[in-house]
Amino acid sequence: MAYAEEDRNSYEVCKEAADWLRARAARRPRIAIVCGSGLGALADVLDSRTAFLYEDIPHFPRSSVSGHVGRLVFGELNGQPCVCMQGRFHSYEGHSLSTVTFPIRVFFLLGVEILIVTNAAGGLNPHFQVGDIMFIRDHISLFGLGGQNPLRGPNDERFGVRFPCMSDAYEQDLLSLAMESAQELGFLSFTREGVYCLQAGPSYETIAECRLLQALGADAVGMSSVPEVIVARHCGLRVLGISLITNKAVMSYSSQEKANHEEVLRVSVLRAEALQKLISHLLGKLGESTNSL
Numbered sequence: 675m676a677y678a679e680e681d682r683n684s685y686e687v688c689k690e691a692a693d694w695l696r697a698r699a700a701r702r703p704r705i706a707i708v709c710g711s712g713l714g715a716l717a718d719v720l721d722s723r724t725a726f727l728y729e730d731i732p733h734f735p736r737s738s739v740s741g742h743v744g745r746l747v748f749g750e751l752n753g754q755p756c757v758c759m760q761g762r763f764h765s766y767e768g769h770s771l772s773t774v775t776f777p778i779r780v781f782f783l784l785g786v787e788i789l790i791v792t793n794a795a796g797g798l799n800p801h802f803q804v805g806d807i808m809f810i811r812d813h814i815s816l817f818g819l820g821g822q823n824p825l826r827g828p829n830d831e832r833f834g835v836r837f838p839c840m841s842d843a844y845e846q847d848l849l850s851l852a853m854e855s856a857q858e859l860g861f862l863s864f865t866r867e868g869v870y871c872l873q874a875g876p877s878y879e880t881i882a883e884c885r886l887l888q889a890l891g892a893d894a895v896g897m898s899s900v901p902e903v904i905v906a907r908h909c910g911l912r913v914l915g916i917s918l919i920t921n922k923a924v925m926s927y928s929s930q931e932k933a934n935h936e937e938v939l940r941v942s943v944l945r946a947e948a949l950q951k952l953i954s955h956l957l958g959k960l961g962e963s964t965n966s967l
């Protein structure tokens with residue numbers, strides 16, 4: 675089917691991809707997990723896995739960033755049926771925001787109820803350390819504030835309302851369960867909560883920009899996740915966001931530190947196992963609380 679790039683996430687196009695996947699996946703996933711930079715190994719620990727290359731799924735975009743493999747993996751984690759995006763799409767790759775968020779609408783049409791977005795991010799909060807896991811309490815979208823929103827354009831009510839609320843984007847119940855999981859696993863010493871700020875990338879921030887973002891109330895800065903969260907909330911998915919602090923944002927002109935993707939990937943891989951344990955533990959709790967949450 676030929677369509678303009680901005681029409682990629684139209685209902686019909688998303689449904690074709692969802693129908694293709696539904697015909698091939700063994701179980702309907704309840705939870706979708708977007709794996710951030712260097713965090714794709716999570717998909718490799720799912721039980722009863724079935725994987726599809728993005729290039730084989732109708733209308734799926736291609737991943738071009740190292741640390742993002744480019745597969746959709748269905749399976750079970752701690753008894754919960756899941757689908758993992760082993761590789762996400764970023765607008766700096768040249769994708770429109772409708773392309774970046776296309777998989778989220780496909781997940782919605784597959785019957786997914788909960789979206790877990792993970793990402794690598796630079797720490798702006800001076801109390802954060804490299805290797806900290808930050809549960810996202812809220813976000814600041816420099817895209818959105820600047821007029822670029824994935825919901826821009828005609829609204830299709832089959833997905834959601836014209837003016838969705840975002841003050842409850844990150845669900846408190848999921849955040850509490852995630853915190854409880856961190857406590858039960860003994861992870862509290864490196865678990866934080868904070869505000870994630872989206873900037874366009876692919877260049878990292880200048881020192882003046884880091885100072886500005888910190889003054890605005892951001893605890894971490896990254897180049898993804900927010901468009902996915904907006905589209906997920908638009909179609910009623912419950913959202914948990916997790917940032918891995920892979921580097922400290924450079925705040926001083928006397929610092930010799932330089933942000934780089936190799937370090938981001940190195941730290942992500944070091945913390946990948948802890949993050950897997952955390953998400954798996956949380957999913958077990960979601961299974962126990964199916965009726966109450």
Ligand SMILES: O=P(O)(O)O[C@@H]1C[C@H](O)[C@@H](CO)O1
Binds near residue numbers: 711795934
């Ligand atoms: O996909 P995420 O947000 O985890 O990736 C971050 C942002 C850039 O893509 C890259 C920069 O190192 O890592």
